Amino acid sequence: MSDSQLNDPTITHAAAHRAHLAALQSGYEVAMQQHDMDAIVLHSGKPKRHFADDQDASFKSHAHFLHWVPMAGLSDSWLVIRPSERPTLYLYAPDDFWHLSPSLPTPDTAPWAEQFEIVHLRKPTLPQRPEGRVALLGEIAELQPQVVSELEALPNPVGLVRQLDEGRVCKSEFEIACLKEASLRAARGHLAARRTFMEGGAELDIQLAYLGASRQRESDVPYGNIVGLNAHAAVLHYQHYALRAPAARHSLLVDAGASVHGYASDITRSWAGDDALPLYRALIEGVEALQKRLIARLAPGVDYVDLHLEMHRELGELLRELGVVSLPAEEQVAQGITAAFCPHGLGHLLGLQVHDVAGRIPDHTTGDIRQPPQGHPMLRLTRVLETGMAITIEPGCYIIPMLLEPLRNDARGEHIDWKLVEALAPHGGVRIEDNLVITADGALNLTRSLATGL
Template sequence: MSTTTYAQHLAQLQTQLESALARTGFDALLIASGIEKYAFLDDRPYLFQPNPHFKHWLPLTQHPNSWLLLRPGHQPRVVYYQPDDYWHVPPSAPTGEWVQHVELIVISRAEDAAAHLQVPGRLAIIGEADAALESVVPNNPQDLIHLLHYQRAFKTAYELEQMRAASRRAAPAHLAARDAFLAGGSEAEIHRAYLIAAGHTDRDLPYGNIVALNEHCAVLHYQYQDTQRPAQSRSFLIDAGAQVNGYASDITRTWSAGGAGSAEFDALLAAMESAQLALVDEVRAGVDYRDIHLSTHRRIAAILQDQGLVRMSVEAQLAERVTSIFFPHGIGHLLGLQVHDAGGFMADETGAVSPKPEGHPYLRLTRPLAAGMVVTIEPGLYFIPTLLRQLRASASASSVDWAKVERLSRFGGIRIEDDVVCRAEGPAENLTRDAFASLS
């Protein structure tokens, strides 16, 4: 962590916060890190997920029952929970660059935090209801949260450092997963290879890895990992990231095993790779992200036509929504403290919604791009049985080469995803491709 960029990051957050408090009539902001939650009728905890507003200020991701007090003209006050616990490993003593920039109070009992959060004035308190203390109850004022979420789309230099590091952590893990696939590994074995190379456990991941072989590549959010090796490994899709100081990377790659019968899939994969790079080049300041999504459908239509899958013009495919059968999700989303970062639909700081294009319900970002935004670009082309049945029942069915669709369905589908920083001028910074390039 760079001391300079972290200090600048805090200073920028403080300036933004003071403006937001003044505009919304609050005197101070309290942020709960959150609490550990337990399964219903059980004593087994879920993985702890910190309040993203908390880790926006502090690189602390495994610290339940901690609090942050923010006031104009004051250093951030961190109430740091460190229990005397022999059942579990408690948080270590506070260390790191962040310590010198805050007023630090260490407590050993969660309820002791309340005494350090009592300040005069009107308080905004951001957190889940179950984080409440006797005298400190989250009120989550939406006008203030809208201001904070809108600004969070624009990353500071410190945040970009963490996200570059998260990409560099994920890239070698993706290559380890590819090698495990080519060696004939099961989904579970590939997943384990990824974790080892990333230096992560499952609890460290920013989201659950999607590790899919063959037909499973057609399931957009495939959630299982078969322990049995398939009789034949034809294709492999992995959607997996890494996390550094609370910031995520989100990378997807699709691989072919090659060999007999894969020529058609390999040609489709090469076409998607070219389209994905062209879409990354559309990430420019001032571009409406919705236009990139619509451009993706035009490119998918051209691929379907060029590869002989659909005998229809690009315009006809778009009019009949044929491309939505093969590409049913959005082109991407904001990325940062959360994998699907907040503020993607905001037209302005008031929380007004910028609508999705008609007929495209799954797009997660509808804002114009601006310098400092980090977005994903993740076109896909899939052979999803339930959607293909809809196409067979439509007027466009006669224009589809169903024999080729059937052959390619054995490979499931393709998705390629990069994390991209919009710059003030010129082409975007591709965090993902840079991270892979650094390994060569």
Template sequence: MHLPDPAPLYADHLATLTARADAALARAGLDHLVIPSGRLHYQVFDDRDYPFAVNPHFKHWLPLTRVPDSWVVHTPGKRPQLIFNQPRDYWHVVPAAPNGWWVEHFDIHIIREAEQALPLLPADPARCAILGEANSAIGAFAPNNPQAVLDHLHWHRSFKTPYEIALMRAAQVPAVRAHKAAEAAFRAGASEFEIHMAYCAAATQDANELPYGNIIALNQNGAVLHYTELDKQRPADPRSFLIDAGASAFGYASDITRSYAAAGHDEFQALIDAVDRVQQQLCAKVRAGFDYKQLHLDAHLGLAGVLREFDIIKVDAETALATGVSNAFFPHGIGHGIGAQVHDVAGFAEGEHGGFIQRPDGQRFLRLTRQLQPGMVVTIEPGIYFIDMLLEDLRAAGQADAVNWQRVDLFKPYGGIRIEDEVLCTDAQADNLTRPVFAATPA
């Protein structure tokens, strides 16, 4: 399939970021935006570092994710600067010299060690908004993370530029290719660990390059929402497979979930198909002006309808939502914003000045409560699970009569179901970034 080239889109992206930065600095009464890429973290009592995770504000400006001790500096009215750390080092691979579609837009300074950045940074740290984590500090340049600046930048980062959307489309491709390889491994009887390895090989990304740890769950393990144990033993009776896994493209993430039934497990496959239908209906509701809180409640109603259809619950959808019965089977939010971070920022913000939009009563795990607007990209990930702890809580709450426990016992060995796509909100119909890539990718 044809993907847009991000290179010609970058100049407009940078112009958007500089305009946002100018406005944020003016609000805070500051003169410079300073963004460290981040520094390595080391394990306690050891000289071994953890995998480097770049500051998301840094990779928002530049498609660089593996350059510790580097800095972006923006001063209104001037070209942005990149202080690029390219150390003299024979222990590790040194970052290649800056290259690519972005270099012509920056004044670039090469340094060989972190402290050499100091004379290249603005003269007065007190006049700077320095965005990052505490260990990025060098000299007097310690991240101060002014709230007024963060509120403004985080709010506007929710609205993706065409350049960012191009990178997010690109991130779908290796992820979908890897999802297909993972399904094939499941069908061949592989273990969770073997499926994970097949996924990484097909994505051509190792565990440290992926945007988050792969959830590879066979059988009852699908009832653990963030299951990452990767059992190395092949199951004697593979019944079901839930995979929640993404890929990265220049620092931007994809986040995709699929569920599968083994051959011969037709009723569980029918339940998967029913959840998939609800998921596609919810995706179609991603439109400008639609309240994401309502989308979450619509998910509860749709999934409760499926539970009633399959005789898993005995009450109607509205009653299941009102009494908390649906929460026991769908205990997480319908999704979240996504972009430079898998769970993107400003999910609860009232506006560019901050504020907090509360979750609906009883829905404490929802990660986004805003009204959808063009340029926002969100995940839509309804699920049905059979979780002992939550089912026990349902009994304790006096709702045992609302459940057909024989049907629950039938489905518990399968764990659960989740289907997840990324959807771009536009002025018109929803733009599903994920489904067309599945359709265009051979098995």
């Protein structure tokens, strides 16, 4: 794939991007008025150096900064927002022969640039302090307290941050365009990963194929790609890439995304290899069918907690159909059996952070957290769905020995066919994950489309 196939939403959706920035300005002005602020200063963040070393860790810009400025990876820069004024972007682009500095955006190359006053910083410098009460948002307020003093600012005010977090929950047309492009790029990677798996590649070969097809370097992916062959598919956040292909090819699980102007996709697919048992193939088909039924229920007003619990009930039905567990689905859920086969939540909000903010805070004015239901502590989204929310739906089923062994050792184990569990163990598990945007009458699936091929 050539770079000419990479779509840039700041250009193809320039009008939507202008509307996005106008809505941000309006939302920030409301927040400033409600929190008695005259200005908000956002810091982009700065790279962290490894201890006793001269190398920096991989860096990602502060998400609230990226909400305004579509330049992922921009460090040591500032954005000053004031009511009824164009935001001032203090953009750090040093004179440097060791590294390539960021290019200064201009209206000719970046249509969004005309919405900002842009000040070029050649050295890390504080912005000019705005008049009145100032809020400073960013990690710098904690790492360099002297910056708070010099700007005479309130660091990361909790109520203000919650309100701005809420402003990221429902996506604008521009943001949806970025998410859609991120899904398209990730889908190309997933298809390349599957081809490499079928050709007999090792985990590292599959990872490299994914990166090449999705046109990303490893430090740019929104999260560390999970590429698990066989039993590694049961390690939920498996973090290695084996150099040698296994002798038997039972399964592949790939959980990987892409990032466009900081907006992430997060897609998972499970594939059966030549050595997979029919039982494992049936498990993949069952989890995928389950996922599609849950997606069909998406709409504004649906409680995501109810969907999560329905996922467990349907997983119980599937385990019973396959002969793995003999108990009725409701009893499996009540006894924690389905939780041992699927210990993670159904999904989460998606955006500038893979697990985006405010997933458990339905009302930013109080900040009260809606906790997950008992027995399901890993559920990251506990809200009622609203139009514009970007979410994932990712049911799974795994053979994780440390979670299943307690079942074997008590009365619940009498209802589990351990021979089938042991037969599935070399396959690891299954997870199917799509990215969706809630619409007025349902949901837009960004992952399954003619364009993505998934």
